[in-house]
Amino acid sequence: MTEVFINKASGKVAAQKPLYRGGGGMQETTLHISSFQENYANVMATVDMVRQHKSDAPIILTVSPVALAWTFQGADVVTANTEGRSVLRAVLG
Known part of the structure; x- marks a missing residue:
């Protein structure tokens, strides 16, 4: 994922929005869109x-086929999904 949350x-770094499944931490974290270089x-x-x-272990890296269900960037979810996958695919290339 490129859309992550960082504890201030x-x-x-966490890949789930604070408050997910009843947890806390909304005030303690900030949204971060991770870059090509970070990934x-x-x-x-x-x-x-x-x-x-x-x-000698074989290593296979893939980009998940499961689309984002929502985004926290304020962008359209399809756009955020496409941009995030593009970054991750470029990293793996």
Whole structure:
């Protein structure tokens, strides 16, 4: 996902909107649209971790076929979905 929420105090990232399923945290987080560079760095860090533990493990990366049901960007959900998938697909390419 490119649409994530960052905890202002800790910097931790969550892929779900605060208050999801009755949780709290709306005031403690901010919406962040992650960039190509951020996603590329995260994918490479994940691949590096796998390689550290099992250097010959096959790694298959995909972009989910499940469309966004809603967006928190203020943009049309189809636009947000297309833009987010495009970034992730470019990272994997």
